[in-house]
Amino acid sequence: MTKMRAVLIKGGHGPIENLYIGEADKPVPEKGQVLVKIVAFGLNRMDILQRQGGYPIPPGASSILGVEFSGCVTELGEGVTRWAVGDEVFGLAGGGAYAEFINCEEGLLMKKPAYQALVKYGEVKKGDHVLVHAGASGVGIATIQIARLSGAATVTATASTKEKLDWLLSIPNGATHTVNYRTEDFAAEVKKTTNGKGVDIVIDFVGQSHWSRNIESLAIDGRMTILATVSGSEVPSVNLGPILYKRLRIQGSTLRSRSVEYQTELIARHCLSPMLSSEVH
Structure with a gap:
């Protein structure tokens, strides 16, 4: 596995001064997952709470901060049919968005959120x-x-x-x-x-x-x-x-702790809503 740059936390948690750019393993997409090269990530309040040690990381989620991101699909895991390499997307994750790449379940991505x-x-x-x-x-x-x-x-x-x-x-x-x-x-x-x-x-x-x-x-x-x-x-x-x-x-309402199935259904409803078929600027 090759490496990538990511925003890490000295000691695992602490003040903002503990954040630094270091190296982490570049994720490899598994069955049903998509690898996205991140262009931008969102700063969510839960990221701040996690950095301070006050927000539990869901089971199986990355310890790297970040739950909201946008970017470009670079690799597909086995069985992925919704996306192609080169697609521009944004999506949700249990963590890991403060990095160059992120793995995401294919159902949690949207083309080009509340x-x-x-x-x-x-x-x-x-x-x-x-x-x-x-x-x-x-x-x-x-x-x-x-x-x-x-x-x-x-x-x-x-x-x-x-x-x-x-x-x-x-x-x-x-x-x-x-x-x-x-x-x-x-x-x-x-x-x-x-x-x-x-x-x-x-x-x-x-x-x-x-x-x-x-x-x-x-x-x-x-x-x-x-x-x-x-x-x-x-x-x-x-x-x-x-x-x-x-x-x-x-x-x-929370979202990060929801199941992949729930989040996938929620995103599908968003994408199919006739009221929101035009892009929100």
């Missing part, structure tokens, strides 16, 4: 009102654009600076409304935007500090998907009343 939270769990449909927190994050941007392509009536994004908010309004299929969560009450703002109804879907990464206003923001039969809890995971003195009388659905 889909699970918004479409599968949020069940977004034409005319819905959507609230997206961390709007300027990678997943936040994708969520906003997918919501617009799905026909949402309004998409309100929250962020912490005017520069981010202005940019989110300016991008193709960007937010219809924005709120600075540090200086404005996003629950009050979405009530104004929706003529008092509230939003049908909330996509939240923040957790504890946003909980009460998220519940207040939701309309009758509203759905909230929680993807992370960056402000904390414990909410003291929770009032369950609004969840009951508004008939709310609250869904937690």
